[in-house]
Each structure stands twice: as C-alpha cells, then as structure tokens.
Amino acid sequence: MAPTEPVGPSADGARAGQQATGAGRGIEHQLDRLCPPAPAGLAVWLPGGHGSGLSADTAHALDRRLHRALAEPVRHMVDAGGGRWRPALLLQIVDLLGGDGDRFGVLAAALELAHTGSLVVDDVQDGSALRRARPAAHEVYGLPAALTAGTYAYFAFDRAIGLCAPDDPVLQGRMREALLAALRAAHAGQALDIQGHRREMDQALAAGDSGPLRRLVLATHRLKSGALVGACCQIAAIAAGAEPAVSRALLDWGAAIGTAYQIADDVADLRGVTNDSGALTKDVAEDLRNGKVTLPLAHAATLLPRPAAEALWTAIRDGDAPEADIHAARDALLRCGAVAASEHDADRLCTDAWRALAPLLPPTPDTARLRTLGHHAVHARRPR
Numbered sequence: 001m002a003p004t005e006p007v008g009p010s011a012d013g014a015r016a017g018q019q020a021t022g023a024g025r026g027i028e029h030q031l032d033r034l035c036p037p038a039p040a041g042l043a044v045w046l047p048g049g050h051g052s053g054l055s056a057d058t059a060h061a062l063d064r065r066l067h068r069a070l071a072e073p074v075r076h077m078v079d080a081g082g083g084r085w086r087p088a089l090l091l092q093i094v095d096l097l098g099g100d101g102d103r104f105g106v107l108a109a110a111l112e113l114a115h116t117g118s119l120v121v122d123d124v125q126d127g128s129a130l131r132r133a134r135p136a137a138h139e140v141y142g143l144p145a146a147l148t149a150g151t152y153a154y155f156a157f158d159r160a161i162g163l164c165a166p167d168d169p170v171l172q173g174r175m176r177e178a179l180l181a182a183l184r185a186a187h188a189g190q191a192l193d194i195q196g197h198r199r200e201m202d203q204a205l206a207a208g209d210s211g212p213l214r215r216l217v218l219a220t221h222r223l224k225s226g227a228l229v230g231a232c233c234q235i236a237a238i239a240a241g242a243e244p245a246v247s248r249a250l251l252d253w254g255a256a257i258g259t260a261y262q263i264a265d266d267v268a269d270l271r272g273v274t275n276d277s278g279a280l281t282k283d284v285a286e287d288l289r290n291g292k293v294t295l296p297l298a299h300a301a302t303l304l305p306r307p308a309a310e311a312l313w314t315a316i317r318d319g320d321a322p323e324a325d326i327h328a329a330r331d332a333l334l335r336c337g338a339v340a341a342s343e344h345d346a347d348r349l350c351t352d353a354w355r356a357l358a359p360l361l362p363p364t365p366d367t368a369r370l371r372t373l374g375h376h377a378v379h380a381r382r383p384r
Contacts, residue, residue: 027087030109033163034156035074039067044159073137073149077116080132085377086229087112089257090236092373093250096366099240103164107175107239110160111232114179117153118186118228120146125194126290130283154183164239174238182231189223192216197293198317201301205310210301217295218345221262222255229258249357253374256353260346260378266294267339268381270330285330291319295345299338308332346378 036044042051042059045066051059087108094101122128123136124146130136138146157179165171197216204213233254237247272284287294301309312332315325333339354371361367 027084027105027109027112030087030106031078031112033106034109034160035071035078035113035153036067037071037075037079039063042066045070047158069145070149070152073120073141073146074113074116074153076134076137076140077120077131078113080134082112082116082132083377083380084112085373086115086232089229089254089370089373089377090232092366092370093233093236094240096361096364096370097237097240097242097246099236104236104239106160106163107157107235108232110157111179111228111235113153113156114183115228117150118190120150120153122190124150125190126286128283128286171238175235178231178234178238182227185223185227186225189220189225189227192220193224196291197298198291201293201298201313201317204298204301205306205313208302208306210298213293213301214295214298214345217293217298218259218349221295222259225262225265226255226258229261230255246360249353249360253350253353253357256349257374257377260350263295263342263346264378264381266296267342269294270296270333270339271381271383273381285326288316288326288329289319289321291317291321295342296333296338299341300333300336303336303338303341304332343382350374350378 034044039060040063042054042063045063051062054062087105090108090111091101091105094104119131120137123131124138124143128136129139136146137150141149158176161172161175165175197213197220200213200216204210230251231254234247234251237250242250266287269285269287283289287297297313300312303309304312312329315321316329321329354374358367358371361370
C-alpha cells in the first residue's frame, strides 16, 4: 500500500484490532487486572507500604470501600463497551517494532482506563447525562464520586509500569515521562474546552474569516484528545526500543488520529450515534444545546450566508436554546457543507502524519494493519 493512499472503507479495522490483542494478552483481562470487577486486595489501590500494618479485617474492609469508590464508577463505563482501539494501536505498534506484546498488554489496558477516566470527568464538566447508551457515571454515583474515580483512573498507568517493567527504572521513567506530558497537555486542552470559543466565534462572524477560530478548535482537540492517543503510540515505541525519530513520528501520527477522532465526535454529535441495538449512545446535538463551538460550527461561520450564520449563532450562543432552534441549527450545519469540510480536515491531518511516519516503518502487513486501525477509529461512525 502506498503510504499516501487512503485506506478504503472495506478495511476491517475491528479484525485488525482483534489480531493485535490476541490470545494471552486480551485487553478485558488486563482491564480486570487493573480495575477489577470485585474487590481484589489493597495492592490494587495503594502503593507498597501504604497498606502495611493493617489487620486482615481492616485491610479487607478498606479494599471493599476503595473498590466501591474508585472502581465501580469507572467499571460502569468500562463495562458499557467502547471501541478499545487505543490499546489495539499500542499492541499493534509493539508487534510491528519487534517488541513483546504479551509483556506490555497491561500498559494498553492502563491507557484505556485513563481514557475512560477522562470521559467520566468530561461528562461531569459538560453536564452530559448519557454515555455509551447508559446514564453517565455521575448520574449514577454522584459528582464527587465520579470525579474522584475518574481522576484516579489516570494512575492505573503507574501500577501497570511496575507490573510490566519491575526491574527497569530507566524504561519506567521514559514511559512515565511520556504519560505525564500527555496528561498535562490533555488538561490544558480540557481547560480550553471548558472556557469555550464563544468570543472567537463572535470575531469570526464579524470579520467573515473563520480561519483563526478553526485553528484554535483544532489546537484544543489536539491537546484534549490527541495527546493521550499520541502518548499511546509513543509509549508503544518506547516499550519496543524504537529509535527517537520513530517514536516522535508515532507520537505525531497518534496525536493526528486522536484529533481526527475528536472531529468525528463533533460530527457524530450532529448525526447521532447508536449502538448495535439501535439505542442512542449519547444525546444528539448536545454541543449545540450547550452553545459549544465545534469544528462544524466554525466552518459554518463562513460557509453559511452571513445573516444565516449570525442568526444561527445568536440562537444557540448562550446555551439552553429552544428545541426548535436546536433542530434548525443542526439541519443548517448538516446541509451547508460544514460536516464535509470537517471530515476533510480530519482526513488531511491523518494523511499528512502518515506520510511522515510511513518511511520509518517496515513495509510489512503489520504496517498496513496499523494504518487500518487508525483509519477505522476515525471513520467508523461515518455513513457508508
């Protein structure tokens, strides 16, 4: 496959993901190991030494309480499913670069838990009531419990590193450095997302130029969503002992995939997403209800006639617009070319990053499968 050619829609990303997470290192098993479905001992929750000196009864009671507080809200989302494409990317890269996927499968699960924790926190901050076709964690367990469990999920990676590289402090340090950098970036992106881009939308409409706004939205997406996917790919390269240039290119490609996935989420918010049983996995047009500036809305600032764009924005800007206005805004965004322009941006990001990465990878079927996984993550929710 030529490195700049797009993968066609017939590519079976799900099958490639299953191959990358084969027998002996199944992601579900590793997720259970790090965030068990039932109490499994204080060592799951506490670093060495912090549980010493406790009586057996006290240790057992703390294990039950910490499981209820730290595992159950996250398991609520883990057990609802999810694509699991992030751990599949990590394991595919480890295999591709000649590393030991069985050894590092626990890292893949830890990064999936970090992503799940970020969803739990994001739903609190966005006031989202529905996630993966079930009530969001904070709707079931309350705000304080959801925030604590969601942020705790980031630290599963610390335990995972100790499990897969107990006698290699240099490797541990390099992987921790990569994850901490990604978490810093992701929190910066979340801060920008919470602030929103309303003033910049006002400026785009006044100037008739949405370029600065679109670049700001993309930068926010790259930080909020791209950073953790980039870290997933970078950590895989580190685990496999890749050269720095390969590690950097994989980081950039992963960040592009994560950014494009967030663009796909912006679009899916307009189209609606259902699971295999036909149930909505999240509320349709939630971003419009919140007056949130997404990439399709940024494109619409100049794709719609100026009076229509200004009227649309005025109607939804402050959130809680009437349902008739939400439906009208959604229909306008779907019709004006904003969705197609957003999907073009997503594809360009991925193509450009792959063009830089592909010459550094061996020309093997594993490389083709890696690109298929990335393509599938971005394209899975597009109409066929």
